[in-house]
Amino acid sequence: xxxxxxxxxxxxxxxxxxxxxxxxxxxxxxxxxxxxxxxxxxxxxxxxxxxxxxxxxxxxxxxxxxxxxxxxxxxxxxxxxxxxxxxxxxxxxxxxxxxxxxxxxxxxxxxxxx
Amino acid sequence: xxxxxxxxxxxxxxxxxxxxxxxxxxxxxxxxxxxxxxxxxxxxxxxxxxxxxxxxxxxxxxxxxxxxxxxxxxxxxxxxxxxxxxxxxxxxxxxxxxxxxxxxxxxxxxx
Numbered sequence: 001x002x003x004x005x006x007x008x009x010x011x012x013x014x015x016x017x018x019x020x021x022x023x024x025x026x027x028x029x030x031x032x033x034x035x036x037x038x039x040x041x042x043x044x045x046x047x048x049x050x051x052x053x054x055x056x057x058x059x060x061x062x063x064x065x066x067x068x069x070x071x072x073x074x075x076x077x078x079x080x081x082x083x084x085x086x087x088x089x090x091x092x093x094x095x096x097x098x099x100x101x102x103x104x105x106x107x108x109x110x111x112x113x114x
Numbered sequence: 115x116x117x118x119x120x121x122x123x124x125x126x127x128x129x130x131x132x133x134x135x136x137x138x139x140x141x142x143x144x145x146x147x148x149x150x151x152x153x154x155x156x157x158x159x160x161x162x163x164x165x166x167x168x169x170x171x172x173x174x175x176x177x178x179x180x181x182x183x184x185x186x187x188x189x190x191x192x193x194x195x196x197x198x199x200x201x202x203x204x205x206x207x208x209x210x211x212x213x214x215x216x217x218x219x220x221x222x223x224x225x
Contacts (some may be wrong), residue, residue, distance in 0.1 A: 035215075041217075106157050
């Protein structure tokens with residue numbers, strides 16, 4: 001079974017631009033979560049989607065948004081990029097919403113904001 | 115106080131050493147504790163999990179939870195260079211699948 005895939009793997013943008021990242025979950029998984037990883041803050045939860053609905057949201061500004069499609073694929077968008085948005089963005093999928101459902105992570109998208 | 119805190123690193127040990135990695139958590143209601151391993155340029159992968167208190171062993175790895183002191187530990191016996199990675203503790207917090215992670219500690223095992 002193919003793992004979680006994320007595209008693109010690397011991205012360079014400038015301040016003020018917007019960016020869209022894509023995540024394809026493991027086949028059959030219906031829950032997709034997004035995390036931001038930085039050296040200073042570590043891994044931080046952004047949001048979670050299940051059945052095309054946002055079920056949970058972390059403490060990030062409204063510039064960060066996401067959506068999930070009927071095939072469970074998900075995208076996240078960051079508008080008006082800031083230097084501090086430079087990070088590894090990780091997507092994780094799981095079968096359902098249970099706290100004990102194992103989350104499988106993709107390799108991430110490395111975003112650099114100049 | 116942060117929900118999950120992890121000992122800072124990095125940590126460098128010789129091959130064959132016993133490694134102890136530790137985290138503390140703030141909420142006594144937490145019941146499920148996980149350890150993820152992240153290799154360079156990869157996403158984290160679930161290494162082990164424990165439920166409630168006690169020990170869980172898997173090969174060279176042992177996960178331990180001490181609920182009285184809100185302390186979680188991962189022990190690696192006979193460490194190998196292939197164990198060189200970042201180790202993150204994690205706890206489900208809030209609703210659904212949301213995980214809160216420790217900051218991670220980078221382990222280097224020297225041949």
